[in-house]
Amino acid sequence: MRVRLLSYLFKQALSNILSNRVVHAIGLGTMVVSLLILGTFLLLFVNLNAWVQGWGHSMSMSVYLNDDVSVAQRSEITSFIGNLAEAEIKRFISKDAALRDLRSVLGSQAGVLEGLSDNPLPASFEVAFTDMDGRGTDLKGIKQALQDMDGVEEVQYSEEWLHRFEGLMNIIKLVGFVIGGLLCLGILFIVTNTIKLTIYSRREEIEILKLVGATDWFVKTPYLFEGMIQGILSGVFALVILYLGYFLISTKKMYFLGLAGLDFVFIPYQYTLLIILISVSLGLLGCFIAVGRFFDI
C-alpha cells in the first residue's frame, strides 16, 4: 500500500509540475544557470590544478657541484637523490658538457668563450621530480639538505613560481568556496520560492485535502518529490550544458587563450556526482523549508 501511495504522490508531483510549468521552468532555468556557474568554476579549477601539477611534474632542480668534488662526495649526493621517492636524476652534466651546452646556446656568439683560460662552469645534476602534487614534496627541505652536503656548490629551482601558483590555487579554492556557498544559498532561495508559489497556487486544493482527512505527509510529499525532480533535472541539465561547453572549448582550444599546448579535461565523475548531490539536496531542503512554513490548516 505504501508503494502504491508513493507512486500516487509521485504522479501528483508530476501533475503539479505540469500544471505549474511556467513557475517550474523559471525556477529550473535559474537553478541550471547557478549550477552551471558552479560547474564552470569546478572545471576551471580542476584544469588549473592539473596544469600546475603538470608543471610540477616537469620541474627540475639543478644541483651544482664544486670543482673539487670527490668521487665519494658525488656518489653520496647521487645516493641521496636516489633515495628520494619523488625524484630521479635526469642527467649528469659534466663541466665540459655544460660548456658545450653553453656554446650551442650562444651559437654564433660562442666566440666570447674563446678567451677563457679555465672552464668556469660547474658540473651539475639535473633532478626531475616525478611525483609533484604540490603537497607531498618538500622542495625547500630537499634543497636545504643538498646544500648542506659536501661537494655541493649551489642548488636552484624555480620555487618562487611554484609558490606563486600554489598561492594562486589557494585563492581560487577560497573564491570557489565563497562563490559556491553563495550560489547554493541562491539555489535554496529559488527552490523555496518556486515551491511556495506552487503551494500558493494550490492552496484551495490543499485545504480540501486536509478537510477530507489527508495527513500532513500526504499533502507535503508531492512537493518534496517536486523539489527532488527539480534538483535532479537542474543538475543533469547543468552538467549536459557544461559538457557541451567543455567539448566546444576542448576541440577548438587553440582559439581560446592559447590553450593548445595544454590538456583540457572534463571534471571527474566524483564532481559530477557532487553537483547532482548538491542540486538534489538543495531541492529537497528548499521544499522542506517551503512546506514547513506554509502548512497550518
Added chain:
Amino acid sequence: MIQLFHLFKNFGPSIALSDLNLRIHEGEFVFVTGPSGAGKTTLLRLIFGGEIPTSGHILINGVNLSRISRLKLDLLRRKIGFVFQDFKLLSKKTVFENVALALEVTGEHPSFIRKRTHRTLKLVGLAEKEKAYPLQLSGGEQQRVAIARAIVKDPLILLADEPTGNLDSDLTKDIMILFRSIHLKGTTVVIATHSRELLEDTAQRTVFLHNGKIVGKK
C-alpha cells in the same frame, strides 16, 4: 457520539459560542438552527476539528479532540463527512475526481476507489455527469457532488452547513431526501440551517442557537 462540554469560542473580542453543552447520539438526525451569526458554522467547524475551542471539550466517539495529535485528528476526519455551504469543489477536477479525492487520501486501491465513487455518484443521481467539471453543473448538482464527496467514505458522522442555502424548494426537497436516505443507513447527521422551510415538516431534534448560546431545543 458527539459530546460538547462548556464550549466557548472567541474570535478576538467577539464571542462566537458561549458555554455550549450538547450531546448528539449515534444515528441521530439533528438540525442546528438560528439567525446568521448565531454560531452554527462555528459549531460544525469545532466538531470537525477545523477550529480549536477557546475553552471546553469536544468528544467524538469518546475521543477528546483537544487531546489528540494532529495525525489522529486527520484520521478522525476520515470518519466525518462535511458538506460546505460553498461546496468547496475543485474546478479543475472532474466530478469523479472531486469525489474520489476523499478516498485517495486514505491510500485505498484504485479499483476500490473507482467502484465506490461510481456507486456514490449513482446514489446522488450524478452517474451521467462523472466527467463534467463543477462549473458545468447547476447549483443543485454541485451540492450533490459535495454530498457525494462527504459520504463516499461511509462516514460515521455527516455534517452539513446550510446545504440548501443556494437551492430552490424543489432541489431542497431532493437534497433532504438524500440526507434522510444517508441517515437511514445509520450515519449521524447534523445539519446547520436557517431555513424555516427545512424545519417546518421535520420531526427531528432541532437545536436553536442565538448569539452563541443554545436558546431552545425541539
